Amino acid sequence: MSRKKVIFSLIENETDRKVSHKKRHIGLLKKAQELMTLCEVEMDVIIYSPYSNEPKVFPNHGVAISTFRKFKEFATSENKKIW
Amino acid sequence: MSRKKVIFSLIENETDRKVSHKKRHIGLLKKAQELMTLCEVEMDVIIYSPYSNEPKVFPNHGVAISTFRKFKEFATSENKKIW
DNA sequence: CTAACTATAATTAGTGT
DNA sequence: CACACTAATTATAGTTA
Numbered sequence: 647m648s649r650k651k652v653i654f655s656l657i658e659n660e661t662d663r664k665v666s667h668k669k670r671h672i673g674l675l676k677k678a679q680e681l682m683t684l685c686e687v688e689m690d691v692i693i694y695s696p697y698s699n700e701p702k703v704f705p706n707h708g709v710a711i712s713t714f715r716k717f718k719e720f721a722t723s724e725n726k727k728i729w
Numbered sequence: 730m731s732r733k734k735v736i737f738s739l740i741e742n743e744t745d746r747k748v749s750h751k752k753r754h755i756g757l758l759k760k761a762q763e764l765m766t767l768c769e770v771e772m773d774v775i776i777y778s779p780y781s782n783e784p785k786v787f788p789n790h791g792v793a794i795s796t797f798r799k800f801k802e803f804a805t806s807e808n809k810k811i812w
Numbered sequence: 813c814t815a816a817c818t819a820t821a822a823t824t825a826g827t828g829t
Numbered sequence: 830c831a832c833a834c835t836a837a838t839t840a841t842a843g844t845t846a
Contacts, residue, residue, distance in 0.1 A: 648818085648819065648820045648821055648822085648840075648841045648842045648843070649818090649819060649820060649821085649841085649842045649843045649844085650820085650821085650842060650843075651820095651821070651822095651842095652763070652767070652821080652822090652841090652842080654763070654766060654767075655766065655767070656766065656767065656768075656769065657767050657768065661813095662842085662843095663767070663768050663769070664768075665814095665842085665843095666767060666768060666841085666842075667764070667767075667768035667770065669840080669841060669842085670760070670763065670764045670767070670768065670840090670841080671764065672840095673760065673839090673840055673841075674757070674760050674761060674764055676839095676840090677753070677756065677757050677760055677823095677840095678757060678774075680735070680737070680753065681750070681753045681754065681757055681776075683737060683738065683739065684735070684737070684738075684739065684740050684746070684749060684750075684753070685739075685740065685746050685747075685749060685750035685753065685778065686739065686746070686778070686779055687750065687776060687777065687778045688776075688777040688778075689774065689775060689776040689777065690774070690775055691761075691772065691773070691774045692772060692773055692796045692797065692800050693764075693770060693771075693772040694770065694771040694772065694796065694799065695768065695769070695770045695771075696769055700803060701796075701799065701800050701803060703800060707804065710797075710800065713775050713777065713784075714775065714793075714797045716777065716784065717775050717784050717786060717793065720783060720784060721790065731823075731824045731825045731826070731835080731836060731837045731838055731839090732824085732825045732826045732827085732835085732836060732837060732838085733825060733826075733837080733838085734825095734837090734838070734839095735824090735825080735838080735839090745825085745826090748825085748826095749824085749825075752823085752824060752825085753823090753824080756822090756823060756824075759822095759823090760823095760840095
């Protein structure tokens with residue numbers, strides 16, 4: 647995305663992939679924070695990666711739980727067949 | 730972010746805010762998709778906004794449920810006091 | 813391995829239709 | 830309203846230390 651266009655598939659080289667992951671992980675959460683702040687949005691992001699033993703929960707555990715519960719309630723009330 | 734630097738607070742004008750939300754919502758999910766594809770990452774994003782009656786669940790309901798369950802199991806096993 | 817730098821690609825605020 | 834355009838900002842691949 648900068649010195650070269652991104653090729654839209656898994657980055658084969660492990661070192662490159664790890665570095666890219668770190669940068670993009672930061673970038674994604676920054677974008678998420680901006681969307682929440684600039685517009686009136688409630689959101690959460692949960693990320694699992696091979697580079698960390700624990701999931702990254704954004705913005706925090708409390709919001710993630712609250713948001714997921716609302717999602718589950720919505721899906722149930724809408725009688726969606728997803729459970 | 731383009732013709733003007735972004736001011737990091739709620740966009741007061743409702744029309745501007747709605748337009749910005751639409752653009753940034755698309756942009757965020759694109760970045761999320763890229764992170765998943767380029768690096769080996771499992772993730773989900775749930776977004777609530779005043780502009781839609783239903784939450785946006787990315788990449789889909791099944792992944793969101795799976796990811797959230799893993800998060801809950803992790804938190805429980807780690808004996809975190811978050812429930 | 814990490815972190816800083818920088819050239820270039822990608823995103824997007826403002827604008828026009 | 831939605832979409833296309835584009836100037837300007839922001840993100841980041843590759844590089845250097």
